Amino acid sequence: MTDLVTLAELGSPLVVIGGAAYVRHASPAAYWSTVGLPLSVARLLTSYSSTMDACGLTVEPSRWRALAVRATTRREVRPVPPRRGIIRPTSTGLRMRLRLVPGQEPADVAASAERLRHAWGVYAVHVRDVKPGVVELWLVGFDVLQQVRMPRRSDSRPLQVPVALREDATAFVRDYRTVPHELVLGATLSGKSMYLRNLVTGLAAQPVVLVGIDCKRGVELAPFASRLSALATDPDQAAELLPVLVKEMEDRYDLIKTRQGIAPGTAEELITSDIWGLPEDERPAPLVLFIDEVAELFMVATRKEEERRDEMVTQLIRLAQLGRAAGIYLEVCGQRFGAELGKGATMLRAQLTGRVCHRVNDEASAKMALGDIAPEAVQASCAIAPELPGLAVVGDTSGGWSRIRTPYLSLADAAATCRATAHLAPDLPALNPFRPYVSPLPDVAPGSMATARPVTE
Incomplete structure (x- = not known):
């Protein structure tokens, strides 16, 4: 009985790890939703300031900010990273807006996309310019091009x-x-x-x-x-x-x-x-x-x-x-x-x-x-x-x-x-x-084993 308990204690973690590895390979979307998403969010929240500093995306605080920090907390004044917005999880990754600090431009963030990818454990990081002073990070959790699944929502407009x-x-x-x-x-x-x-x-x-x-x-x-x-x-x-x-x-x-x-009086x-x-x-x-x-x-x-x-x-x-x-x-x-x-x-x-x-x-x-x-x-x-x-x-x-x-x-x-x-x-x-000639579809008798085959692939 003791041996069975010991085997169960040792085998359960191995089963969980093996199952996670299988799901990650067989269904990346399911793995991301259950395992990858929480881990990436945890990495992002705990290492945001240090990651931005390591990527060179921080600047020295203004003089008034430095005086306020020293007066209220009496701690060392640190460089200021871009202000982070709300993290919005999706079925394929994360989205997050950053308000750039004075002196930065979207190209600075785009140049550090590869570093951010490794720091937060995602497959890719894409940077989009939203408006002056604001960029949006699109974090992709897995290779979406390996198994293509088109988004369910798409604009349907003429042409x-x-x-x-x-x-x-x-x-x-x-x-x-x-x-x-x-x-x-x-x-x-x-x-x-x-x-x-x-x-x-x-x-x-x-x-x-x-x-x-x-x-x-x-x-x-x-x-x-x-x-x-x-x-x-x-x-x-x-x-x-x-x-x-x-x-x-x-x-x-x-x-x-x-x-x-155009006749006189024609509306524009x-x-x-x-x-x-x-x-x-x-x-x-x-x-x-x-x-x-x-x-x-x-x-x-x-x-x-x-x-x-x-x-x-x-x-x-x-x-x-x-x-x-x-x-x-x-x-x-x-x-x-x-x-x-x-x-x-x-x-x-x-x-x-x-x-x-x-x-x-x-x-x-x-x-x-x-x-x-x-x-x-x-x-x-x-x-x-x-x-x-x-x-x-x-x-x-x-x-x-x-x-x-x-x-x-x-x-x-x-x-x-x-x-x-x-x-x-x-x-x-x-x-x-x-106009091309269209031949009528052949009638297939019920229960027939013959199947239609395309002309070409």
Whole structure:
């Protein structure tokens, strides 16, 4: 009996430690909520002043403060750290606001983020500028990109799609009104197709005209044919489709100019320079053009194909330069996009404001995507491991960048979503000749063991 009691006393701590280690590996979110969160809060509260001092985030107190401390407590006057706000726990970490002391700036706190991470035992620390003199620390308790779980709450607005998860546990929202055109690069099996799949299904639930150019015989976009208003599966069809889109853009500009025929006494709110200022009953539906494997549009073998290529590239550049005001947006995907593709490639890339770079095969490809807008992000994109498909680096013209990862979405679920939302596709008569054929679903007898298989992954 004594031996059993001794074994239980010795074994119980081992079982608890082993169980905690297993939960930390199998379910990081559960481990953080039960173990990691209390420990990190305790470390933060007990070591806040000393940690700030070690990170160089304290300043000498003012003369009046020093006199008051000596007069009331008669103790040594210590440097003053930033004033800490209320600690707000979340399912993925902590949030805390700091009021900077005079002489500090947000860059000082951001430079010490790695030290704060180790001092408080969290996975990452992100610094956000809230207002002058106030920053917010986002402490992430675990690697949220290892097992992607999108936030439950997300703003649902027209032409906004929460398509991936950022490394600070917030949703990466693809906002076409803010960033009209985007370039998505990635090698084979890097997760580029999954990003496109989430984007298409997110837009499918909105009254948006979806148009696809997939020169890989349609293997990527054909499963979404029920929701697409037009689909070109080879360069010849693309050469016929692009002039129609340019003509649609010109017609929309004519509509805007009609509204700008300003008469005396016209209210200021009725004067517009894009379709979003038009009355709702006159406003044409926004249009998003998806181009998968854009390099196929640049490939030529004969002189005749070269002339066709130059014409298509010119039309794409026109859409990229002028499409935003007409409500036409581009989503250009490929494995590589540089000057070696041919005339007009660099000019087209310069019009694509948003940049998403998945794992690439060489550093030059990463520089094509991010080198001209966020040079610091090039090395981060080159460090993406093949074991993490869907992981990418996103940047914009402001110079900021962050890591994101797209959640897994099966092709069958994406196709089902497109079929269920097919009735939401706006009617655009000019695109009717290019509408893809949608075959009816086969009838499966009850109890049959046959299962539907997707065309491609």
